[in-house]
Amino acid sequence: MAPTIPTVTLNNGVQIPQLGFGVFQVSDEQTTAAVSAALEAGYRSIDTAAIYGNETGVGTAIASSGVARDELFITTKLWNADQGYDATLKAFDASLAKLGLDYADLYLIHWPTPARDLYRESWKAIEKLATDGRIRAAGVSNFQPAHLKRLLDDTDLVPVVNQIELHPGLQQNELRAVHADLGIATEAWSPLAQGAVLGDEAITTIAATYGKSTAQVVLRWHLQLGNIVIPKSVTPARIRENLDVFDFALTDDEMTAIAALDRGLRTGPHPDELN
Template identity: 65%
Template structure:
C-alpha cells in the first residue's frame, strides 16, 4: 500500500487509512480522476452503485496495471436494492461494472429504517463474505441503534461504519459505538465539502505548519485513527490530500479543531432518509 498507513479491520483485513472517494464525479470524468489518484499513490478507491460511476472506476483500475492485491475497492448497495436476493443481484451488477472478480469492502449504503430491510441485506453480505466474493463487509450512515441492531443479529460484526464526519459534525456517539463494537470509523465528506477550510482556527494551524487547510483537517482525522476518503478532481489537490503523513498536529491544535463541532450535517439524517 505504499507510504499510506493501513488500518487493520476486525477480521484482520487491512485498508489504507486514506482513500480516494468518487462521490459526485460524473461518469465521463471518473476514469481520468481515478487514474490521477492511482498515479499519485492512492490504492483505496471508494464508490457506490448510486454514484453511477462504477464503470469509470473499473476502466481506470483495468488500465492502470496496478496489481490487484495492491488495490482496495469499496462499493455500496443502494436503498432500493436492499433485501436478500435483491442485494445479491446488486452485488453482481456492481462487480460487472467494476470489471472485478471480487470486492474488498461492500457496504449497506443507508440503514433506511422505515424500510426495515437491512437485516436481510446484512444476511446477503454475510453470504458474499462466506463465499469469498468480498473480503470485508460493513455499513454506512448507521447510527448507534442501527449498528447495534446489526451486531445483535448474532452473526458478523460490521468491519466498517462509513459516516459523515468532519470538524463541524463529529458524531461522537456514533464513534463511541463503533469503538465499543470493534468497528472502524470511516469519514465521508471529511472536509465538509470544503465548508470548514476557511475557518480561522484551521487556517491558523495550516499557516503554522506551512500546509493547506485540507491537509490539516485530514491530518486531524488520521491522528485520531479514522479512515478518510477525500474527493477532488483537481490533480494538485488529489496529490496534496495524500501528503499528510510527514507532519503532526499538537494536542492543542487537535483540541482547537475538536471545538468546531456544531452539528453541521451536510447530508441527510439517517433516521429520515428512506429514498
C-alpha cells in the first residue's frame, strides 16, 4: 500500500505533496517509464522543466496512469532563453501542450539569470497566467535573497516556493531564513547532492541505526526541516525506496549531526553566475 504523503500548504492556500518525483537528466524515452513507476508507487507530485526535454514523456505517463488530474501536482519551469513577457506566455503554452494538460499546478522561473535582467517581466507574465487560472501557483527557482527582494519590489504576488539546490552539504540557512520571513516554501533540488553526501559518517551511522539507506536518511532530514523535496531515480526499486521514509524519525541529536555537514558543496551552477 502506498504511504500517505504529507502536504505543505503554500502561501496561496494550495497544497503541494512534501515529497515528489523529479525527472532532471532523464531522457524523454526513459521518462514515461520512470513517471509511470512513480505514480504506481504512490507519488502524486511530478517536477519537470522545459529544458529537460521530457515534458512529453511526463505527459504520456500522466495520460496512461489512470490517476485523476485533480490528484496530481505537476510543476514545470520557464527556461532562461524564454524569459521576457511575451516569450514567457509562449513558452508556457508550449510546455502545456507537451504535457497534454489544461493547466499546470506550479510554474517556476528556472534561473534568475541576473545579467539578462528579464525575470521581473517574466514574473508579470506568470502573474497573468495565475490570474487567468492557467496555473494554480507561481514560484521561482535558484533565486538568491537579492533577486527575491528585487522581484518583490515590483509585485504583490509572492512566489509560493523557491526551488534551490539544498542537501546536507549545502544547507542554505540564510536563504531558508529569508523564505521563512517572506512566507515562501523551500523546495530542494539535488536533495541527495547526486550521492556526494551519502558516504558521510554521520549519515551512514544513522542509516545503520534505523536499517534504512543513506538516501532515506537524507530525505527524512529534509522532511523534518520542512523542505519540499523531489528526488529522482529511473530504477523502480529506488523510486519506491525514496518514498519509504515515513516510518521512522530522526532525533534532535541526529538532526544536529547532519547540520554539521554543511560545507558549501554545490553540485550545480551558482545562481549569481549563470546567465
